[in-house]
Amino acid sequence: MCKGKTKSQFVAVASIAAELNAVMDVAKEISLAAANAKAIAFRAGEKAKGFQPITDFINELAKETIELVTDVNEHAIELYQLTVNNYRTTNVYTQLKLVENLSQDAVFISSIEQPLLKAQIKMDKCKRDFKMNITQLLDQLAEVMHPARAARVIAANSRIEASQAGEYLQSLQAVAESVDNAAQIIHDNVQRCRSALSVVEQTD
Amino acid sequence: MKMTNIYEGSYQWIMFGRDENKPDNIIDTNQYMVRTAKRSLLIDPGGVELFSPMLAAVLHYAPADQITDLFASHQDPDIISSLGLWDQALPKAKLHASDLWEGFIKHFGCESIEYVPINDNGGTINLDEVELQIIPAHYMHSSANFNIYDPQAKILMSGDVGAALEEPDSPIFVENFDLHIEKMRFFHQRWMPSNHAKKVWIDRVRELDIDILAPQHGRMFKGDDVNRFLDWFETLQVGTAV
Ligand SMILES: [Fe+2]
Numbered sequence: 364m365c366k367g368k369t370k371s372q373f374v375a376v377a378s379i380a381a382e383l384n385a386v387m388d389v390a391k392e393i394s395l396a397a398a399n400a401k402a403i404a405f406r407a408g409e410k411a412k413g414f415q416p417i418t419d420f421i422n423e424l425a426k427e428t429i430e431l432v433t434d435v436n437e438h439a440i441e442l443y444q445l446t447v448n449n450y451r452t453t454n455v456y457t458q459l460k461l462v463e464n465l466s467q468d469a470v471f472i473s474s475i476e477q478p479l480l481k482a483q484i485k486m487d488k489c490k491r492d493f494k495m496n497i498t499q500l501l502d503q504l505a506e507v508m509h510p511a512r513a514a515r516v517i518a519a520n521s522r523i524e525a526s527q528a529g530e531y532l533q534s535l536q537a538v539a540e541s542v543d544n545a546a547q548i549i550h551d552n553v554q555r556c557r558s559a560l561s562v563v564e565q566t567d
Numbered sequence: 568m569k570m571t572n573i574y575e576g577s578y579q580w581i582m583f584g585r586d587e588n589k590p591d592n593i594i595d596t597n598q599y600m601v602r603t604a605k606r607s608l609l610i611d612p613g614g615v616e617l618f619s620p621m622l623a624a625v626l627h628y629a630p631a632d633q634i635t636d637l638f639a640s641h642q643d644p645d646i647i648s649s650l651g652l653w654d655q656a657l658p659k660a661k662l663h664a665s666d667l668w669e670g671f672i673k674h675f676g677c678e679s680i681e682y683v684p685i686n687d688n689g690g691t692i693n694l695d696e697v698e699l700q701i702i703p704a705h706y707m708h709s710s711a712n713f714n715i716y717d718p719q720a721k722i723l724m725s726g727d728v729g730a731a732l733e734e735p736d737s738p739i740f741v742e743n744f745d746l747h748i749e750k751m752r753f754f755h756q757r758w759m760p761s762n763h764a765k766k767v768w769i770d771r772v773r774e775l776d777i778d779i780l781a782p783q784h785g786r787m788f789k790g791d792d793v794n795r796f797l798d799w800f801e802t803l804q805v806g807t808a809v
């Protein structure tokens with residue numbers, strides 16, 4: 364493994380963690396916006412009748428996103444550990460290969476075979492675990508996209524409902540707007556996570 | 568990597584150093600090996616950059632599974648940052664090092680190697696029939712620091728004490744003590760913190776019968792140069808940065 368590749372791998376894994384943190388923050392914002400909207404809809408009474416179930420739904424989506432991201436985070440921490448292990452085991456293997464080359468004329472060169480074989484088995488296992496973790500992460504990230512997509516549809520519905528809310532029109536529209544924005548941000552962040560992951564996958 | 572036998576009896580002492588492939592920006596180090604019938608001890612096995620040339624050199628003397636013991640005089644990276652690699656190459660080895668540094672040295676990676684903690688009083692390392700003494704050398708320069716003394720070979724591996732900053736291909740023994748002094752002065756004044764610790768160390772070492780004083784950097788001292796070094800060191804003021 365060349366040093367440049369390792370470096371970009373570590374950077375990519377770190378950037379995934381950063382993106383996930385941002386997703387978490389945005390999901391919390393949505394949940395706050397939902398609570399806000401609920402209060403407004405309650406005050407608006409009859410006029411915002413159609414809006415009330417929507418706020419509950421937005422809240423559900425935010426919760427779901429937070430849960431999913433918590434799961435993804437655990438996997439991302441694991442990915443960091445796997446990246447470190449991958450680096451270490453590859454390094455051990457590379458170094459022992461170097462020893463083999465350097466000690467061609469040494470009496471006891473054959474004694475390096477056993478450690479070299481062990482190092483190779485360890486390295487190969489690490490690489491497999493690493494690949495599997497990335498596949499799982501990609502699947503999980505695809506799931507995080509679902510509530511975000513649904514939130515955008517709901518935001519569009521909210522706008523329609525808000526238009527019937529008389530003097531509450533503006534505040535409810537603002538809620539719809541912020542849900543829409545947040546969903547867009549989550550979508551973009553998750554997309555960036557996925558492309559960072561593909562960097563990790565390719566550099567291995 | 569240059570390999571030199573410095574003791575040849577029923578067992579051997581080998582000095583490794585002056586590695587011609589060493590990157591220029593890291594300090595040159597001496598590694599030592601005590602090779603008995605079925606075991607071997609590596610004394611201050613070196614930094615991570617040195618692992619592969621060092622193991623390749625060691626394979627001229629012993630198979631990997633007979634490298635049974637490592638010793639670290641203290642916690643510095645030039646002494647033992649290769650540990651994480653030895654750890655994977657030698658699954659059954661032991662590392663003898665200060666109990667004070669255990670939690671620090673393990674940062675270099677110590678999964679399968681057994682850490683054998685040395686308490687402040689020192690101790691012994693037994694290799695087949697050979698018994699080596701672990702001599703306390705605290706604050707020389709590290710706060711928990713040890714030397715290795717072999718009463719039979721009359722060799723004292725003195726860690727950073729007696730070290731010199733040298734050209735890469737310098738001879739392995741001091742040839743002219745007076746000319747050697749300037750290569751040692753800064754090292755000892757700046758890296759050794761305590762005149763009191765220095766005196767305690769010198770008094771202790773004067774009790775030992777030493778043919779070769781073998782430091783971790785620079786040249787070894789042989790015969791009368793051992794006492795010349797102790798005399799010179801006794802008058803030197805150390806801990807000069809404050
Ligand atoms: Fe040191």
Ligand SMILES: [Fe+2]
Pocket residue numbers: 643645646727783784
């Ligand atoms: Fe040193």
